[in-house]
Amino acid sequence: MDSRLNERWVERFGLAPQDGAQPDGDEVLARMLSRGTCRKFRADAVPEALLQTLLACAQSAPSKSDLQQYSIVVVQDGAARGQIASWLPAMPWVAAAPVFLVFCADTRRNQRVCEIRGRPHANNNLDTFLNATVDAALAMGAFITAAEGAGLGCCPISYVRNHLEEITPLLALPPGVFPVAGLCVGYPAERAPVSMRLPPSLVIHRDRYDDRPLEDELDAYDRRRHAREPIPPEKQKNARSYGTTATCTWSDQVSRQLSLPERAEFRAFLQRHGFDLA
Numbered sequence: 001m002d003s004r005l006n007e008r009w010v011e012r013f014g015l016a017p018q019d020g021a022q023p024d025g026d027e028v029l030a031r032m033l034s035r036g037t038c039r040k041f042r043a044d045a046v047p048e049a050l051l052q053t054l055l056a057c058a059q060s061a062p063s064k065s066d067l068q069q070y071s072i073v074v075v076q077d078g079a080a081r082g083q084i085a086s087w088l089p090a091m092p093w094v095a096a097a098p099v100f101l102v103f104c105a106d107t108r109r110n111q112r113v114c115e116i117r118g119r120p121h122a123n124n125n126l127d128t129f130l131n132a133t134v135d136a137a138l139a140m141g142a143f144i145t146a147a148e149g150a151g152l153g154c155c156p157i158s159y160v161r162n163h164l165e166e167i168t169p170l171l172a173l174p175p176g177v178f179p180v181a182g183l184c185v186g187y188p189a190e191r192a193p194v195s196m197r198l199p200p201s202l203v204i205h206r207d208r209y210d211d212r213p214l215e216d217e218l219d220a221y222d223r224r225r226h227a228r229e230p231i232p233p234e235k236q237k238n239a240r241s242y243g244t245t246a247t248c249t250w251s252d253q254v255s256r257q258l259s260l261p262e263r264a265e266f267r268a269f270l271q272r273h274g275f276d277l278a
């Protein structure tokens with residue numbers, strides 16, 4: 001493996017790569033290996049022509065059956081931006097980012113397409129909801145990769161879904177359209193930290209799913225990650241229920257977060273908002 005890719009691999013996993021394919025040094029691979037979420041933006045505007053090209057890259061993502069079941073709202077209105085930022089005071093990057101996008105799953109457009117073509121739409125179901133959500137996520141992923149390649153930084157914001165009742169009218173999202181995530185975009189004020197990932201041995205399965213090594217490998221991952229990115233008390237999740245601890249590992253944090261229900265109203269909201277989920 002190219003020594004630069006090798007270094008980036010170690011940075012990403014805290015482990016040396018196993019042998020295997022040895023791609024030549026490649027800028028795109030190196031950049032993707034060392035990417036990180038940006039939460040500190042410079043004030044510089046993103047040129048409109050660049051934004052349009054990045055949005056075209058987002059629209060170039062694959063889409064299930066070519067159904068293209070997503071929409072992207074570019075939130076330009078200052079008052080609307082201010083509203084969204086005011087709901088998320090713990091995330092000041094929402095106010096600071098020069099560009100804010102909302103990637104939406106959209107099953108409405110094709111309901112209208114069917115109507116316009118005089119056929120019923122007989123697929124307002126869970127599968128279509130999933131496909132639309134995947135389409136929106138792939139478009140956001142393509143946008144992020146393109147933007148980071150162009151020297152920009154991005155931060156997805158799932159927390160817009162904590163304010164569905166407010167953001168839906170604010171952005172005039174009709175039934176059949178819901179926000180999967182917001183996205184802050186701008187020029188980074190500093191290099192984004194590289195967050196250590198689970199070892200490939202836990203995520204990549206060869207031919208058969210096998211999670212037998214989980215417990216052992218998890219302990220090792222927790223130790224490696226804690227040594228490099230300790231989670232300080234103020235970032236430990238659900239401290240009201242669990243207090244804070246001197247050592248809070250990645251798996252502690254995951255179990256802290258997932259032990260209490262989040263967004264319990266989501267299904268009911270979707271059902272009121274044009275998704276049958278049958």
Ligand SMILES: Cc1cc2nc3c(=O)[nH]c(=O)nc-3n(C[C@H](O)[C@H](O)[C@H](O)COP(=O)(O)O)c2cc1C
Nearest residue numbers: 035036037091155156157158159160181193194195
């Ligand atoms: C769908 C999605 C929603 C996210 N929502 C938020 C968010 O609301 N606020 C935030 O600061 N980061 C958010 N993130 C960023 C993640 O926290 C980040 O990707 C993760 O911690 C891994 O860090 P990295 O991207 O720097 O490697 C989100 C990421 C994704 C993919």
